[in-house]
Amino acid sequence: MDAPVRDAEFGPGPLVPPFPKVHTRPLGGSPLGDLRIAWEMSRNLIGAWCEEDFDNLVTPYHFMGQPGLVVSDPAGVHQVLSSPNFRRPLKLGRPLKPLAGEGLLLSEGETWKRQRKSLAPVFTPAAIGGLLPHFAAAGVNLVEGLTDQGTANLSEAFHHATLDAVLRALFSRRADRDGAVLAEIARRYLEGPAHFRLLDFIGRGRDDLTFADGDRRRLGGRWLAEVDSLIAQRKAATPADDRPGDLLDRLLAARDEDGHPLPDQEIRDQCSSMLAAGFETTSRLLFWAAYLLARDPATQDRVRAEVQAFAVEHVASLDDLKAWPLLRSVLFETLRLYPTAPTFGRQALAGEMVLGHPVPAGAMVTISPWLIHRHRKLWDQPTAFLPERFLDQPHPWGIEAFLPFGGGPRVCIGAGFALAEAQIILATLLARFEIGLADERPVIPVASITLGPNHEPDFTLTPIVQARA
Ligand code: HEM
Numbered sequence: 001m002d003a004p005v006r007d008a009e010f011g012p013g014p015l016v017p018p019f020p021k022v023h024t025r026p027l028g029g030s031p032l033g034d035l036r037i038a039w040e041m042s043r044n045l046i047g048a049w050c051e052e053d054f055d056n057l058v059t060p061y062h063f064m065g066q067p068g069l070v071v072s073d074p075a076g077v078h079q080v081l082s083s084p085n086f087r088r089p090l091k092l093g094r095p096l097k098p099l100a101g102e103g104l105l106l107s108e109g110e111t112w113k114r115q116r117k118s119l120a121p122v123f124t125p126a127a128i129g130g131l132l133p134h135f136a137a138a139g140v141n142l143v144e145g146l147t148d149q150g151t152a153n154l155s156e157a158f159h160h161a162t163l164d165a166v167l168r169a170l171f172s173r174r175a176d177r178d179g180a181v182l183a184e185i186a187r188r189y190l191e192g193p194a195h196f197r198l199l200d201f202i203g204r205g206r207d208d209l210t211f212a213d214g215d216r217r218r219l220g221g222r223w224l225a226e227v228d229s230l231i232a233q234r235k236a237a238t239p240a241d242d243r244p245g246d247l248l249d250r251l252l253a254a255r256d257e258d259g260h261p262l263p264d265q266e267i268r269d270q271c272s273s274m275l276a277a278g279f280e281t282t283s284r285l286l287f288w289a290a291y292l293l294a295r296d297p298a299t300q301d302r303v304r305a306e307v308q309a310f311a312v313e314h315v316a317s318l319d320d321l322k323a324w325p326l327l328r329s330v331l332f333e334t335l336r337l338y339p340t341a342p343t344f345g346r347q348a349l350a351g352e353m354v355l356g357h358p359v360p361a362g363a364m365v366t367i368s369p370w371l372i373h374r375h376r377k378l379w380d381q382p383t384a385f386l387p388e389r390f391l392d393q394p395h396p397w398g399i400e401a402f403l404p405f406g407g408g409p410r411v412c413i414g415a416g417f418a419l420a421e422a423q424i425i426l427a428t429l430l431a432r433f434e435i436g437l438a439d440e441r442p443v444i445p446v447a448s449i450t451l452g453p454n455h456e457p458d459f460t461l462t463p464i465v466q467a468r469a
Pocket of ligand 1: 341405407412
């Protein structure tokens with residue numbers, strides 16, 4: 001029998017926030033078992049793991065007649081993510097391509113290399129430092145919208161704030177009418193088409209068996225048209241001298257190796273990829289961080305003391321964010337417990353041995369930060385919220401079992417962007433409000449492309465009265 005859903009334990013000791021049912025035994029191993037896995041995963045991508053997965057460092061499997069390997073061992077993960085013999089699975093394009101087009105997220109080979117090189121200057125620390133005023137403006141906009149509310153759906157508010165931040169950073173635009181349309185499309189996409197379907201598991205490629213993907217194509221078409229219109233508006237506008245630079249400026253100024261500007265469709269697809277990859281992930285990070293801090297008021301108070309000691313208004317450079325070490329550790333611990341990209345995979349181009357197991361050409365390797373970050377052999381108290389574990393780790397990327405942004409050459413290009421944005425938005429919120437939960441039902445993580453909540457609780461917002469100096 002399956003283990004019951006475990007709710008949060010609120011006794012003495014660290015907070016252990018809720019997580020979905022962990023099955024006592026593996027579900028697969030037969031055609032019926034495979035269907036059960038596909039069914040569980042289409043409802044919740046992290047819903048098919050069993051107890052032994054949190055102890056095993058490598059598990060060979062067969063799923064729908066195809067061999068595969070779950071790899072949690074850090075050396076094996078490193079091998080797979082760094083090897084040119086493994087690529088992102090083709091079928092991942094099915095739910096992603098309608099929003100991300102042919103941008104960096106889904107490109108491969110020489111095209112990917114060229115795109116990554118031309119985008120690299122957009123994401124250097126100096127370039128991200130230049131985006132801080134956009135993040136600060138999105139934070140102010142968020143708290144102004146929450147003033148006098150008493151309670152609020154922070155999941156929705158963060159969704160809007162991170163879209164606002166990325167629209168400002170990409171296009172120097174606020175999330176007004178265009179933003180509202182994009183937010184609505186993204187929300188509808190995530191509620192339905194973003195979930196993996198049975199045909200996604202059966203199909204071999206991204207353009208295979210797509211006859212049932214009308215909703216993906218329809219919403220994706222509307223999304224790309226909105227992005228096209230934002231770019232066209234910028235091109236038609238008179239340049240303003242007084243606005244901070246944005247990502248679109250850099251894409252329009254980028255030149256390929258022959259000195260040519262990027263083609264219009266590529267600029268559109270890169271912007272769409274950034275929007276698709278950039279705002280929902282960060283919004284989920286903020287949601288889970290707020291949830292954990294609402295459940296752990298003592299840690300919330302300590303973080304607030306940090307952001308009161310060095311106010312967000314004083315942040316002028318990325319270096320200034322070092323004034324908030326606990327806030328940063330809270331975000332890392334949130335990404336450990338709730339990795340917003342909870343599972344990614346690779347497909348072998350040719351046969352290769354991984355940790356002593358043969359991986360034939362075409363086979364899948366599953367790498368799940370959800371599993372690795374809660375692995376019993378890799379972490380002490382793996383299910384507990386203990387932000388202090390990151391405090392003396394200035395470079396948590398050195399921790400082999402911590403990979404919220406992936407690894408190898410295809411590591412997330414927007415990691416620095418997301419972390420700077422999340423720190424500023426969360427600092428702005430905590431400086432203005434004490435947050436609690438108005439709804440005591442446990443919030444269970446549900447994964448599709450990102451890791452969201454099974455329901456969106458209302459949060460209480462108590463204004464902070466600033467002591468006079
Ligand atoms: C908390 C926030 C974020 C998380 C957890 C996250 C996570 C990830 C992960 C795990 C990957 C690699 C997937 C794989 O290897 O298959 C990835 C790739 C990527 N991310 Fe992020 N991401 C976040 C924010 C962002 C932001 C803000 C942007 C852009 C503004 C962005 C743009 C991208 C792009 C373009 C790729 C593809 C890179 C390539 O293939 O070369 N992400 N992200």
